[in-house]
Amino acid sequence: MILRFEGVSYRYPGAKPWALNGLDLTIRPGESVLIAGASGSGKSTLCRACIGLVPHFHHGEWIGKVFVDGLDTTQHPVYELFRHAGLVFQNTDAQLFNQTVESELTYGLESLGLPHDEIEQRLEWASKLAELGDLMDRPPHFLSGGEKQRVALGSILALRPRLLLLDEPFTHLDPQGTDDLRRILKMMKAEGMALVLVEHRLHEIIQEVDRIIVLHQGKIAAEGSPDQVLAQEISDYGLNLPPLVRLFHEMGLKGRPLSVEDAIKELKDQNLLTPFSARLLEDAKKTSISKLPGTSPLVAEAEDICFSYRGLPVLQNIHFKLLRGESVALVGRNGAGKTTLIKHLNGLLRPHSGRLKILGQETQRRPVSELSSHVGFVWQNPNDQLFQPTVREEVLTGPKALGSYDSSWCEELFNRFGLASLLDRSPFTLSEGQKKRVSFAAALAVKPELIVLDEPTAGQDELFRKELAKFISELQREERTVMLVTHDLEFAAEHANRWLVLADGRMIADGPPVAVMADSKAMARAGLRPTQRYQLIQALKGMKEDKA
Amino acid sequence: MRPSVFDPRSKLVMVFVAAILLMIFHRWTSLTASLAILMMMVLLLHLSLPWVNFLKGIGFACFTFFIIGWLAFDLLTAVVSTLRLLAIGTVFFLFFQTTPPEVLSNALLKMGVPYSFAFVLSASMQFVPVLFRRLGNIRDAQRARGIPIEGGLSLLIHLPALAGPLLIQAFKFADEMAEAMEARGFGMPGRRFRHEPRFRRIDWMAVVISFVILVMAFWNPYR
Numbered sequence: 123m124i125l126r127f128e129g130v131s132y133r134y135p136g137a138k139p140w141a142l143n144g145l146d147l148t149i150r151p152g153e154s155v156l157i158a159g160a161s162g163s164g165k166s167t168l169c170r171a172c173i174g175l176v177p178h179f180h181h182g183e184w185i186g187k188v189f190v191d192g193l194d195t196t197q198h199p200v201y202e203l204f205r206h207a208g209l210v211f212q213n214t215d216a217q218l219f220n221q222t223v224e225s226e227l228t229y230g231l232e233s234l235g236l237p238h239d240e241i242e243q244r245l246e247w248a249s250k251l252a253e254l255g256d257l258m259d260r261p262p263h264f265l266s267g268g269e270k271q272r273v274a275l276g277s278i279l280a281l282r283p284r285l286l287l288l289d290e291p292f293t294h295l296d297p298q299g300t301d302d303l304r305r306i307l308k309m310m311k312a313e314g315m316a317l318v319l320v321e322h323r324l325h326e327i328i329q330e331v332d333r334i335i336v337l338h339q340g341k342i343a344a345e346g347s348p349d350q351v352l353a354q355e356i357s358d359y360g361l362n363l364p365p366l367v368r369l370f371h372e373m374g375l376k377g378r379p380l381s382v383e384d385a386i387k388e389l390k391d392q393n394l395l396t397p398f399s400a401r402l403l404e405d406a407k408k409t410s411i412s413k414l415p416g417t418s419p420l421v422a423e424a425e426d427i428c429f430s431y432r433g434l435p436v437l438q439n440i441h442f443k444l445l446r447g448e449s450v451a452l453v454g455r456n457g458a459g460k461t462t463l464i465k466h467l468n469g470l471l472r473p474h475s476g477r478l479k480i481l482g483q484e485t486q487r488r489p490v491s492e493l494s495s496h497v498g499f500v501w502q503n504p505n506d507q508l509f510q511p512t513v514r515e516e517v518l519t520g521p522k523a524l525g526s527y528d529s530s531w532c533e534e535l536f537n538r539f540g541l542a543s544l545l546d547r548s549p550f551t552l553s554e555g556q557k558k559r560v561s562f563a564a565a566l567a568v569k570p571e572l573i574v575l576d577e578p579t580a581g582q583d584e585l586f587r588k589e590l591a592k593f594i595s596e597l598q599r600e601e602r603t604v605m606l607v608t609h610d611l612e613f614a615a616e617h618a619n620r621w622l623v624l625a626d627g628r629m630i631a632d633g634p635p636v637a638v639m640a641d642s643k644a645m646a647r648a649g650l651r652p653t654q655r656y657q658l659i660q661a662l663k664g665m666k667e668d669k670a
Numbered sequence: 671m672r673p674s675v676f677d678p679r680s681k682l683v684m685v686f687v688a689a690i691l692l693m694i695f696h697r698w699t700s701l702t703a704s705l706a707i708l709m710m711m712v713l714l715l716h717l718s719l720p721w722v723n724f725l726k727g728i729g730f731a732c733f734t735f736f737i738i739g740w741l742a743f744d745l746l747t748a749v750v751s752t753l754r755l756l757a758i759g760t761v762f763f764l765f766f767q768t769t770p771p772e773v774l775s776n777a778l779l780k781m782g783v784p785y786s787f788a789f790v791l792s793a794s795m796q797f798v799p800v801l802f803r804r805l806g807n808i809r810d811a812q813r814a815r816g817i818p819i820e821g822g823l824s825l826l827i828h829l830p831a832l833a834g835p836l837l838i839q840a841f842k843f844a845d846e847m848a849e850a851m852e853a854r855g856f857g858m859p860g861r862r863f864r865h866e867p868r869f870r871r872i873d874w875m876a877v878v879i880s881f882v883i884l885v886m887a888f889w890n891p892y893r
Binding site (some may be wrong): 156179192208213216228230233236237241263312489497507509550 | 681682692717770771772792793795799801804808810811812813814815816817818820830831833835838839842843846847848849850851852853854855856857858860861862863864
C-alpha cells in the first residue's frame, strides 16, 4: 500500500466540526483515485494529511494513523515525507516562491541534498515532462494560469514521489490546459505513480481514474469504480456529475455513459435509440427557439474596440451588442482578452480606439463610479472586495457610495441570497460559498442593468452551481442582462442563450451556443471543445441521416 | 536581470565601501563625479530604463530632502545632501539589479546567516509583485461597485477598502506559501545548492581595491 488511513479524525484548532471523521482508506501503488465531494467535505484536509501537513503544520486535534509509503506521518516530519508524497496545491501562486521556473523545479531537489548530476538529470526529466522547456528562465508569477499549473506540477514531479496528490488542478485551466494536464497525468500513471486527484468536475478526469471516493462531512459516503459510484445515490453530495450521466438521469434512462460512444451503445442496448433521439432533437429545437433574443432594447454596444497593453494588441476591432434580458457567455482560452474586454464595460479600462456605449451613452468620458450603477461585477475572488465589519454594510457599500440605496430591494436581496441570518456577522468569518453570495448581493444592490459574472463556477461545487443557475434565471426574469465569463462550456451551454467567442483578442464568433459549436473552425481557433450533449446530438443526427 | 562577474559577497563589500565613501564626501564636485561614474555604470549595464523607473520612486524623497536642506541650512547643503541620497540610492539600485535574490541568499548562507533568514529575504522579494497584482485586482473590484478610488487623495480616503482585503489576503497568502515551502523540504537539514557561490581572484581584487580607495579617501582632505 502506498497510502493507508486508519481511523483518522482531525479538526483544525478552534474548529468544532471534524474535517476528517473516522476515515479508513487504502491506495495501492500505481492506482489513480478521484476524491470528490462538496466544498468543506474534507478533500483538501485529506490531501494535507497525506504529506503530514496535517497535523504537523496545522496542529489541531488528531486521532488515528496515516501511513505513506510505510511511514507513519505522525512520527515523521514533513521534510521526511515530501519525497514519498508530493502535493500540488490549489493556489499555484502561493506554491511558486522562487525567482525562476528553473529554481522552482530544483528547490525540492536541493532540499533533498541530491548530488549535482542527479539534480541536473531530474531537472531535465521534469521540465520535459511538464513541457517547461521554453519557460525555464522566466519568473513564475508572470506566467499564464496553465503554465503556472505545469510549473507547480513539474516542481513536485522532479521529486519523483510515489504518490502524487493534486488539489483541484483543473479549476483555472482552459480546455487546452486541461488536455495538457490530463496527458501528463496519464504518463505519470504509466510510470507507476499513484495519483490522488481532488475535483468537483468529475467529467474532467473520471475516465482516467480507477476509483472514486466521495467524501461527505469528513467521512467516506461512497467508494468504488466510477461506474459503481455513479450507480449509487450521490446527488446529495454536491458533485458535478458527468454531463451525459446527468442527461440520462434527467430523461429517466438507465445507464451511466461517460462518452458519446458509451451513450449510443447504451441506447442501442436498451433499444431506445429512436425515441431518445427524437426527444433530444425536439428538446434542442425548442431550446434554440425559446432562447432566441427578441427585439429587446440595447444595453451595451461595442463598435470596433481596440486596446493595447505595452504596445501589444490585446483587443482588436471588437464588435458586439448586449440586449436587455439576455444571458451571454464570453468564452475563449486563457489570455484571449476576456478580462480586458469586461473591464471596458464599466470604464476600468478605456478603448484606445472605437466606441463602447452603455444604455446608449458613450463610456469614454464617464467615470467608473457612474458606470458602476449600470454595470455590476461579481469577481471570481470575493475576497477582493470584503472589508466592512458586517455583511449588511458590505452589501450596502455600493448603494451608499452611489446614493442609490433602496431598502426594500436590499431586503429582497438578503432573502434571495440567504443572507438574512448572516447580516451582523463579519464577512471574513463566512465560508467561501457564503462570501460569493455576499458579493452577488453587493453587485446587485445598486440595481445594475448589466451584471458580469467572472468565472462564477470556478472551484464551486454542484450545490453552488444549482444556486447560480437559479440566480441567473431570476436576473433574466427581472430583465437584467447577464454576461458570464467562463471556461465551463457545459454551464455556459445550459445558462447562456448566446456565446461570444474571443481568440487572440478578436471576436471570432457570436451566436447561439449550438451555432457557435457547429462552427468547428472558430471552436478550434479558440481552443474550445463542444459540450458532450451537443456531440451526442450531432452523432444522433448523423446516424439519422445515414439511415435516411 | 544582468548577470554579474562578481560574487555577491565581494559586491556587498563594494556596496558598503561605496556607501561609506559617499557619506564622507562633503563637496558637491566629488559627489557629482561619483554620480557621473555610477551613471556610466548604469549605461554600460543597459539599465537606463529601470533607473528612470527607480528615479520616479526616489524622486519625491530627493525633492523633499532638497527643500528641507535648503530651508534648514543653505542651498549648498541641500545640493550636497540630495546628490548623496541619489548616489547612495543608485549604488543599491545597481547591486539589486545585478544580484538575483537567490544568489544573494546563497551568499548570505555562506557568510553564516541562518537559512530561514536568508530564504525569507529572497521569498519576500517574490511576495511584493504578487501583492501589487492583488492590490490592482482589489482596486478594480472596489471601483467596480462605485467606490471612487481614482488616485491621489481618494486613495487615502478609501484606504480601508484597499488595505482591508489586501491585509487579509497577504496573511492568507503567507500562510499558504509557508505550507507549500514546508511541503518541499524547507528547513530540511543537509540542503545542497545547485549553484554554490565561488569567491574567485577577481573578488579578492575587488575587495582589496575597495579598501585601498576607502583608506585613500579618508586621508584625502579634498574629498
